[in-house]
Amino acid sequence: MASLDAIAANSPNNDGPKGDSPKLxxxxxxxxxxxGMSQAALAGELGIxxxxxxxxxxxxxxxxVPLLIKLAERFDLELxxxxxxxxxxxxxxxxxAFGDDLFGDIDLTNTDVRDLVTSNATVxxxxxxxxxxxxxxxxxxxxxxxxxxxxxDDATVSDRLPSEQVSDFLQARANHFAELEEAAERVxxxxxxxxxxxxxxxxxxxxxxxxxxxxxxxxxDNRAVRRFDPDKGVLHLSKMLRADSRNFQAAHQIGLLAAExxxxxxxxxxxxxxxxxxxxxxxxxxxxxxxxxxxxxxxxHKAARHHRYDVELLQHRFGVSFEQACHRLTTLQRPRxxxxxxxxxxxxxxxxxxxxxxxxxxxxPRHGGACPRWNVYTAFLQPGAINVQISKMPDxxxxxxxxxxxxxNSGGFGEPRSYLSIGLGCEMSHAGELVYADGIxxxxxxxxxxxxxxxxxxxRMDCAQRAFPPVAHALETDENTRGVSAYVSxxx
Numbered sequence: 001m002a003s004l005d006a007i008a009a010n011s012p013n014n015d016g017p018k019g020d021s022p023k024l025x026x027x028x029x030x031x032x033x034x035x036g037m038s039q040a041a042l043a044g045e046l047g048i049x050x051x052x053x054x055x056x057x058x059x060x061x062x063x064x065v066p067l068l069i070k071l072a073e074r075f076d077l078e079l080x081x082x083x084x085x086x087x088x089x090x091x092x093x094x095x096x097a098f099g100d101d102l103f104g105d106i107d108l109t110n111t112d113v114r115d116l117v118t119s120n121a122t123v124x125x126x127x128x129x130x131x132x133x134x135x136x137x138x139x140x141x142x143x144x145x146x147x148x149x150x151x152x153d154d155a156t157v158s159d160r161l162p163s164e165q166v167s168d169f170l171q172a173r174a175n176h177f178a179e180l181e182e183a184a185e186r187v188x189x190x191x192x193x194x195x196x197x198x199x200x201x202x203x204x205x206x207x208x209x210x211x212x213x214x215x216x217x218x219x220x221d222n223r224a225v226r227r228f229d230p231d232k233g234v235l236h237l238s239k240m241l242r243a244d245s246r247n248f249q250a251a252h253q254i255g256l257l258a259a260e261x262x263x264x265x266x267x268x269x270x271x272x273x274x275x276x277x278x279x280x281x282x283x284x285x286x287x288x289x290x291x292x293x294x295x296x297x298x299x300x301h302k303a304a305r306h307h308r309y310d311v312e313l314l315q316h317r318f319g320v321s322f323e324q325a326c327h328r329l330t331t332l333q334r335p336r337x338x339x340x341x342x343x344x345x346x347x348x349x350x351x352x353x354x355x356x357x358x359x360x361x362x363x364x365p366r367h368g369g370a371c372p373r374w375n376v377y378t379a380f381l382q383p384g385a386i387n388v389q390i391s392k393m394p395d396x397x398x399x400x401x402x403x404x405x406x407x408x409n410s411g412g413f414g415e416p417r418s419y420l421s422i423g424l425g426c427e428m429s430h431a432g433e434l435v436y437a438d439g440i441x442x443x444x445x446x447x448x449x450x451x452x453x454x455x456x457x458x459x460r461m462d463c464a465q466r467a468f469p470p471v472a473h474a475l476e477t478d479e480n481t482r483g484v485s486a487y488v489s490x491x492x
Contacts, residue, residue: 025059026172031075032057033269035335036178046070076336089171090124091117092363092453097131099456110459132160135367162277164366166284167356169270175357176333177266177288183259184292193293198319199243202250206235210257214250228253244321248290255289256282263289288331294320295328301337304329308435309340311402311424312386322406326424330357340430343399345423347376354420360427362399363453371458372465373451376423379403383419388436390428391451394459398448401425402436 032042043053046067055061071077094113098106117124160168188194191205206212210233217227217236226249227236235253237246255263263285272278295318307313315325323346332339341359348354351369358364370376375389383405392398401423408418431437441447452458455468 024063025057028063028071029057030173031071031077034174034176034178034333035075036182042074045074089358089363090121090128092457093128093366094124095457096365096367096454097128097135099454100131100135102134129160132164132366136161160273162272162274162280163354165270165272165277166281169272169281170284170357174333174359175288175330177262177285177331178334179262179266180255180259180285180289181292181297181334183262184255184289185296187254187258188293188296194296198294199247199250202247202254206250206254206257212253212257225249226253228256242321244319244324247294247319248287248321248324251290251293252286254293255286259286259289291320291324291328291331294318295325297332297334298337300328301332301334301339304332304339308433310435311404322404323420323422326422329424330359333359340426340433342424342426345370345376347421347423349380349419349421351377360399360425361397362393362425362427365454368454370454371452372467373449373463374423375401375403375449376421379405379421379423380419383407386436388440389449390431390440390442390447391425391449394450394452398428399425400428400431400434400437400442402434 032039039053039057040050043050046053047070048067052061056063056067091110091113094117095110098108098113113124116127187205190209191201193201193205195201203214206214212228212233212235214235214237217224217238221227221236221238224236225238225241225245228234229236235250237249241249263282266285267278267281270278270281272281295314300314300318303314303317307317309329311322311325311329314320314329315322318325320328326344329339330342330344333341343358343360343362343364344355345353345357345364346355347369351372353365353369356364364370374391375387378389379385379387385404387403389401389403390398391401402425403421403423405419405421408420426434428442431442450460450463452460452463455466456470458466459470460466461470
């Protein structure tokens with residue numbers, strides 16, 4: 001555990017955050033919001049005024065040792081967990097940005113980036129936001145053939161992609177929304193969803209509560225799996241859906257109706273920059289509600305621990321898909337009833353990451369694909385099988401990961417099928433809690449696979465799968481000698 005003095009030293013002085021890390025205020029704000037508490041409610045428990053707590057959350061007042069102790073007791077955390085920051089993730093995001101060819105002539109190192117993040121994380125986030133905007137403008141221009149917009153143009157300058165905004169929002173909230181958990185528990189109780197036929201129970205609930213009738217999509221509508229007509233009060237679902245997908249789509253619609261207030265408040269808090277991001281956030285939050293409705297927190301947490309996080313057993317126990325069960329595992333962050341802190345990513349066969357979230361400490365790239373050594377990619381070589389990997393980052397962090405492909409079937413014969421890979425992992429200290437570690441000698445160094453985040457940010461110079469030169473090393477080429485990769489020197 002970190003010392004009290006060391007942790008307290010990290011909180012700002014009364015004049016604001018000068019040179020110290022501005023993470024504690026945001027961390028406390030996230031903990032409070034995860035439990036759906038107001039500032040006044042938490043301030044009352046801590047014995048301080050709401051205005052003083054507001055200043056703490058915005059890093060304008062000291063966080064004293066007695067307050068640290070109260071916070072740790074209130075949220076059932078170690079003191080070091082209260083002071084836990086996102087410095088590592090911010091540093092990795094910046095290194096990924098600096099891996100762009102735009103910075104090819106600048107001799108930046110990991111130490112330079114860490115110094116910036118440590119000394120002024122606010123400026124570091126500003127640099128990252130600026131790069132995100134630049135990258136999106138560049139890609140927009142490449143697609144449309146138009147010149148990039150300038151600050152003086154009338155057209156709206158593109159910001160982060162909506163998907164990036166939503167991913168950052170989920171990450172900031174540790175992918176746990178107490179408000180939606182409570183709403184799902186309320187609906188679960190009212191709809192008697194725990195019976196043998198959850199779909200019938202949800203259809204009855206929609207009819208009795210919202211006067212919404214559930215019907216099949218017309219035969220000629222093959223472009224959608226769910227259509228809701230609010231004027232006629234009809235929810236159309238595709239007959240091509242498997243039972244687990246059909247249940248999830250019904251639960252999603254219930255979330256949009258029964259948890260509308262909670263979802264709207266959360267979207268307002270999200271500080272999204274455009275309507276596309278807000279709509280995508282509503283979809284993500286309705287999906288969260290659907291998972292909470294079909295996999296109630298207490299029952300799912302108990303089953304996960306009992307089955308030692310066997311995803312396939314959980315999948316069958318709750319009648320959900322493999323991906324839905326994996327995603328639900330990442331949300332088990334209720335104080336005093338937490339699950340293993342997982343990371344999750346979803347990739348297609350081309351390496352595009354369409355879903356990313358990390359509580360394990362591993363960094364998942366914001367843009368493009370990750371290291372080709374990650375088992376989320378090698379899982380495509382054995383479709384449907386659980387692929388287990390012990391991986392080690394260049395900084396020494398070690399992770400225990402599983403990955404499995406899933407098939408998204410959208411039609412009959414001749415229709416294109418989408419193969420995705422779902423990766424789920426945790427920090428190595430939690431590996432023993434997972435059934436997938438049984439029979440594996442976790443201490444054998446030969447089982448460890450050296451990985452990185454991406455080729456441009458990875459310092460490993462002995463990797464035969466390197467696709468690009470690293471940003472932090474000078475490129476050494478020799479036309480007379482070939483190394484294990486075109487970007488790995490064979491010089492002795």
